[in-house]
Amino acid sequence: MSVSFSLTEEQTQLRQLAADFAKDVIRPVAPHHDVTGEYAHDVLRQAHELGLMNTHIEEEFGGMGLSAFDGVLLAEELAWGCSGIGTAMEANGLAQQPVILGASDALKKKYLEPMTEEYSLCAYAVTEPGAGSDVQGMKTTAVKQGDKYILNGSKMWITNAGVADWYFVVALTDPEKKARGGMSAFIVERKWDGVEPGGKEDNMGQRASDTRAVSFDNVEVPAANLIGKEGDGWKLAMAAFDYTRPAVAAAAVGVGKAAMEYAIQYATERKAFGRPIASHQAIAFMIAEMAMNIEAGRGLVWKAASMKDDGIRNTLHASYAKAFCADMAMKVTTDAVQVFGGYGYSKEYPVEKLMRDAKIFQIYEGTSQIQRLIISKEIFVRNR
Ligand SMILES: Cc1cc2nc3c(=O)[nH]c(=O)nc-3n(C[C@H](O)[C@H](O)[C@H](O)COP(=O)(O)OP(=O)(O)OC[C@H]3O[C@@H](n4cnc5c(N)ncnc54)[C@H](O)[C@@H]3O)c2cc1C
Missing domain, CATH: 1.10.540.10 (Acyl-CoA dehydrogenase/oxidase, N-terminal domain)
Incomplete structure (x- = not known):
């Protein structure tokens, strides 16, 4: 078949x-x-x-x-x-x-x-000021008292933090155990006493998105807001990525495609040495590379997502897609700026925004280094 x-x-x-x-x-x-x-x-x-x-x-x-x-x-x-x-x-x-x-x-x-x-x-609140890639280094605690948990700590770089009605929060319920059953997940409402989002971060790119710190000061979380059972936090926080990393990778493909389209249009219109720059092979090949890598990225995204839908474990393929597409979007958008020459560097043209926007794909939902860490662990285990 x-x-x-x-x-x-x-x-x-x-x-x-x-x-x-x-x-x-x-x-x-x-x-x-x-x-x-x-x-x-x-x-x-x-x-x-x-x-x-x-x-x-x-x-x-x-x-x-x-x-x-x-x-x-x-x-x-x-x-x-x-x-x-x-x-x-x-x-x-x-x-x-x-x-x-x-x-x-x-x-x-x-x-x-x-x-x-x-x-x-709503917002996904896992990263902390001292714990990004190393999620297990988190310090936020949730201590059970009767039918409540008392939540203390702070989260960092939380997308939608200033506009969300509720947060998905992971906190330590057994600090000794950490990822091995010591982390639990809760739904925490922004309006509750002790929940305080910080100011909006002044980010390089994707500036329409709202990124903030959130602090929790003796927040009373009803035990009913525990997701799953105590100790499920790590598993749930990571399992979500098998769905969302292909989607983040797809977004990187979208940014790359937008940059390539602008580059094609500009290369056709802009003349240098008496002819459109598209007819200079160095430019044409740069755009050919863009097209090839966008297509390859989409292929990885579609495979990673399809595997999830088919009930096949896709952690490795989600990381392939996330790492490849993030790096691809960065390269394609940087090359689009190159195709535009000096105009590419100006805010009056659309490609510099795309280059700034693309950078975050290599950082959030697991950096490009962390994706390679996952990929290498997975392939060494498979080939043992
Ligand atoms: C705009 C934006 C939005 C975000 N949205 C959210 C959100 O909604 N929810 C949320 O929970 N988090 C969010 N994050 C946080 C994001 O996931 C983290 O920033 C990211 O995981 C990296 O963590 P860090 O910033 O602490 O960097 P660090 O972990 O300190 O990493 C610094 C550098 O060291 C490298 N590094 C670290 N460990 C290793 C290793 N073992 N091997 C090789 N290299 C390593 C990293 O790749 C990176 O280059 C967001 C971040 C940003 C900037």
């Missing part, structure tokens, strides 16, 4: 819906949000109305229950419009995923179902 790269009619329509939304709604306002850093609530509200947000919430809780593959189709198109706005949208999916995977029906009904009805936001 052959493997098909053809999309179903529904998938084609879904992709087109996202592509039209990116072209008509996201891209026109992307420069404004890049300059001001204002959160694009208006765009996200429209996306919510069209069914382009919260797409993985199960049907029994009012969602669409879309597959991982459907999700990567959407992520590529939305990021093509603006990956900062795309990240703001995807941050909901990242926070929801461990809840979908591990929470009780009661928690899903309370926190996920309303999000399918009304526009609202």
Whole structure:
């Protein structure tokens, strides 16, 4: 039996819906949000109305229950419009995923179902000031007292932290055990006493996205807000990445594609030495490399997402896709700036934004070094 790269009619329509939304709604306002850093609530509200947000919430809780593959189709198109706005949208999916995977029906009904009805936001709060790649180095604690946990500590670099109604939080319930059953996951509401988001970070790229620290000072978390059982935190936080890393990689493909399209257009119009620069082989080959690597990246994304949907463990392939596409987007956008020459370096042209936006793909949801750590561990274990 052959493997098909053809999309179903529904998938084609879904992709087109996202592509039209990116072209008509996201891209026109992307420069404004890049300059001001204002959160694009208006765009996200429209996306919510069209069914382009919260797409993985199960049907029994009012969602669409879309597959991982459907999700990567959407992520590529939305990021093509603006990956900062795309990240703001995807941050909901990242926070929801461990809840979908591990929470009780009661928690899903309370926190996920309303999000399918009304526009609202959530955030995945795992990283800490002293613990990013090394998640096990976290210091935030949740100490059980009767039917509550008392949460203390602080999180860092949390996307959507200033606009989210609730956070997916991982904290130590048994500091000795750490990842081996010592970390637990909770839903923590932003409005609760002791929860304090910091100021918005003034980031290099994806400036439409809201990134902040969050501190927890003796926050009383009802025991009912524990996701799964005590000790499930590490497992849930990591399991979410098998779904979201292919989507992040897809977003990197979208950014690369946008940069390549601008480069093709410019190379056709701009003349040097009496002819369009596209006819200089050095430029044409640079664009050929872009096309080749974008296509390769999409292939890795589609495989990683399809494996998840087929019930095959995809951790290795999610890391292949995340590492390759992040590095690819950085290279493609940097080369697009090169194709534009001096104009590429100016904020009046669109490619410098894409280069700034692309950088974060090599950092969040596991840096490019951490992806290689995962890949090398996986392949050495497999080949032992
Ligand atoms: C804009 C933005 C949005 C983010 N959104 C979220 C979010 O929503 N939720 C959340 O929880 N976190 C979020 N993060 C955090 C992000 O996941 C971390 O920044 C990332 O995991 C790296 O952690 P760190 O910044 O502490 O860097 P460090 O872990 O200190 O790493 C510094 C450098 O050392 C390298 N390094 C570290 N360990 C190793 C190793 N063992 N081998 C080789 N190299 C190594 C890293 O690759 C990196 O280059 C976000 C970050 C940013 C900047």
